[in-house]
Amino acid sequence: MTDTALLDADLAEWGHDPHTHEEHQFLYVPLGRIVVTAEGAEHVIEGASGLWMPAGVEHSARFGPDALVIAEEFDAGENRLPYRAATAVEMTPLARRRLLARARSGDEGLGCPELFATLAALRGSRLPLPEPQSRIPRAVARELTVQPADPRTAAEWASVFFTSSTSLRRAFRSETGLAFTEWRTRLRLNLSLDLLAKGNLVGAVAARVGFTSANGYILAFRRHFGETPGAYLARHCPGGPFDVQLQDS
Known part of the structure; x- marks a missing residue:
């Protein structure tokens, strides 16, 4: 499912x-x-x-x-x-x-x-991303924060830590309220904001945070933020270096 x-x-x-x-x-x-x-x-x-x-x-x-x-x-x-x-x-x-x-x-x-x-006054520039609390999910989350483009699935991460994929998925859901893949997507999108604000092209940002294509990244960004990366940054950071480099619409 x-x-x-x-x-x-x-x-x-x-x-x-x-x-x-x-x-x-x-x-x-x-x-x-x-x-x-x-x-x-x-x-x-x-x-x-x-x-x-x-x-x-x-x-x-x-x-x-x-x-x-x-x-x-x-x-x-x-x-x-x-x-x-x-x-x-x-x-x-x-x-x-x-x-x-x-x-x-x-x-x-x-x-x-x-x-x-x-x-x-609450912060709205990032997607809410609760941190897992138990040992194995927290270790996976920390690894992904350092290397968000790591493509390993929940099953592959589970094998690294000698647990079952069911246990790992259940822990992410119960401790963060998010499925493992949704948690990882939100992490990647949050990390992408700083890269975009520094003027990196959408395609390069998508690859660095783990999306297989720029289109896939733009679709995920629009689904979670309600607009494209360029529109989002133009609204939150007008006049930044990304204005003339983003090609996302």
Whole structure:
């Protein structure tokens, strides 16, 4: 079964059809997981990450059977959001505490300025990537961080550490919330951002982080970030050296 099929199997047959909000919305899932689709990109949201949905962006959602979703809305006229597209961000302990405290209080009004400031400051330039905690998955993760282009499969990594591929895959899923291949893809994409910002061509970046083709890299980048590498960097780092070198559209 593919990783996408495994993810689909974890999701209940319920959610929201495509729609928009007049307010900015922040989604956090302290229990379970949801998948939000916006502008052709899928965002898997669970405990280690949150999602900003700017006002007016059409999106749909699928929810896991045990998903607990916290949705905070902020007036778009009073709160300036640093994102124009749906953006996944890494949660911090402070952000989690404030969201959970507000949920426990039962306050259903538009989010307060202090909460907006906390959430708007979360880092969105990288994909959320929880680190495995047990010995073997952590060792594999460290090896891949140094050599992201290493092509070995989960089964091949498992043989290196004298364990089963099933155990290794299960450990990645339980400790990071991500399948092994999805974790590796996110690592490669995160590492590619610095290479792109230094002016490297897309094809060279794709090869250095482990993609077999530039097209495959661009498709993965668009799926996870919602835009091409060139568009992403033009938005986050305008005027950088990549402006005249990227050929990705």
